[in-house]
Amino acid sequence: MNATFRRVLSLCIAALSLLPICAQGFPPQLNGTMMPYNFSSTDSIVPWSDDMKPVFINYVARHGARYLSSEKKVESLRHTLHDADSTGTLSDKGRLFMRLLQSVDSVTDGNWGALNATGIYEEQRLGEEMTRIAPDLLAKGEATAVSSYVPRVVMTMYELCHQLARHSTHISVSTSEGRQFDSLLRYFTTDSAYVDYLENGDWKAGYDRFVDTNISASPARSLFTTDIPQGKLRKLTLDMYGVLQSLPAARLEWQPEIWFSLPEYRACWEAANLKHYYQRSVSEYSSVAAAASSALLDDIIRTNDAAAAGKTDGKVAALRFGHAETVIPLFALMRLPGCYYPEGSAESVASEWKDWEVSPLGANLMIVMLKDRVGDTFVSLRLNGRWLTMTSPDGNSYGKIIPWSALRKQWLQYIPTSH
Incomplete structure (x- = not known):
């Protein structure tokens, strides 16, 4: 049994222990950006022929599967349900949801937002896939990796890089993390125009209208035996969804059908999807999010240019690890298929722009630089496991092998000239 087969076998065994506990009839995609990475739909065959050779990999990724990011939502729901229980107005379904919140607390046990076993498995497998895609390239040389300071992102970087180091004793892997990378990986906190848009943008009114029209009060109403204002119930419904959508990634039993009908749960996903779209992508309201990612795209271009010119000083890969808020605007700025929908209406977004396709847990873009026999340079782009077909500005298809120039x-x- 060779080393590669043993690694693949161990990952397959690990995958069996991490199979999601799914609800009947509720597609996991409706958990949006909290959906664990879907390895079952990835492309296994590289699109280039033997007369082309990978010479460099550029990589940008979101962290892997995590626990619920903070206890704020859980605490708010628990406080509301506790108050109802103390006044005798909590229903049987309300008590079930209280027990669910206790389970979340018990499993998380203070590890709010931390990378969990599912996320570790995802990154190990993604590292294995990277070595399979370019085994000769990653057999030696240096891979450099940077991440934001957030622990789950740091751990994501370490897990994937550890897999690269396991692949070959001749590759050198260097890692670095910290706030010095905020302008590159957490620009959603450093770009003043973007921060202002997130806090004060016109998108809020459009999102609120969608919620008022489409989110049902019924799931939250089922928690109580007394009347509660509709607006408060709709907010509670969205908070319930926020907890439920996190359960598969945390390896907790996921049974939304106890409180939601499928259309009600889907409407919550559509609202969450719309919020991600308005806040992070290019929409009718603004392109400021994409513009804020310009420094990251510029870094990728410069790194690729060095690889095309053969001036990498022995580096074979540049890896960057961030957040959903890192990759969603970047993918929109790059105009990757499925990630750029600039004129969508609130009603059409869910059919054309899907957060679970753009940024599931473990989301990543791999850019493989290729050279042919005469030294011409090309790139192939692999987004969340699928090789992309790119088109030119006039609509002609490059296919999956794109001239780098x-x-x-x-x-x-x-890239806006102001950035």
Whole structure:
């Protein structure tokens, strides 16, 4: 049994222990950005022929599966349900939800937002996939990795890089993390125009209208035996969804059908999806989110340019690890298929722009730089496990092997001159 087979076998065994505990009839995609990475739909065959050779990998990723990011939502719900219980107005379904919140507390045990066993498995497997895609390239040389300071992101970087180091004793892997990378990986906290848009943007009114029209009060109403204002119930319904959508990634039993009908749960996903779209992508309200990711795209372009010129000083890969808020705007700025929908209405977004396709847990974009026999450079882009077919500005398809000079020119045009 060779080393590669043993690694694949161990990952398959680990996967069996991490199979999601799914609800009947509720697609896991409705958990949106909290959906664990779907390895079952990834492409297993590289799109280039033997006369092309990978010479560099650029990689940008979101952290892997985590526990619920904070106890704020759990505490708010628990306080509301406790008050109802103390006044004798908590229903049987309300008591069930209280027990669910206790389970979340017990399993999380203070590890709010931490990378969990599912996330560790995801990163190990993603590292294994990277070595399978370019085994000769990653057999030696240096891979450099940077991450934001947030512990789950740091751990994501370590897990994937550990897998690269396991692949070959001849590859050098260096890692670095910290607030010095905030402008690159957490620009959603450092770009003043973007921060202002998140706090004060016109998107809020559009989102609120969608919630008022589409979110049912019924799931939250089922928790109580007394009347509660509709607006408060709709907010509670969304909070319930926020807890329930986190359960599969945390390996907790997921049974939304106790409180939600499928259309009600889907409407909550549509609201969450719309909020991600308005806040992080290019929409009718603003392109400031995508513009804020310009420094990250510029870094990718410069790194690719060095690889095309053969000036990498022995580096074979540049890896960057961040958040959903890192990758969603970047993918929109790059105009990757499925990630850029600039003129969507609130009603059409869910059919054209899906957060679980753009940024599931473990989301990643791998850019493989290729050279042919005469030294011309090309790139292939792999988004969340699928090789992308890119098109030129005039609508002609490059296919999955894209001349680097052409794609470089496009991406430079998308970067605002003010950045």
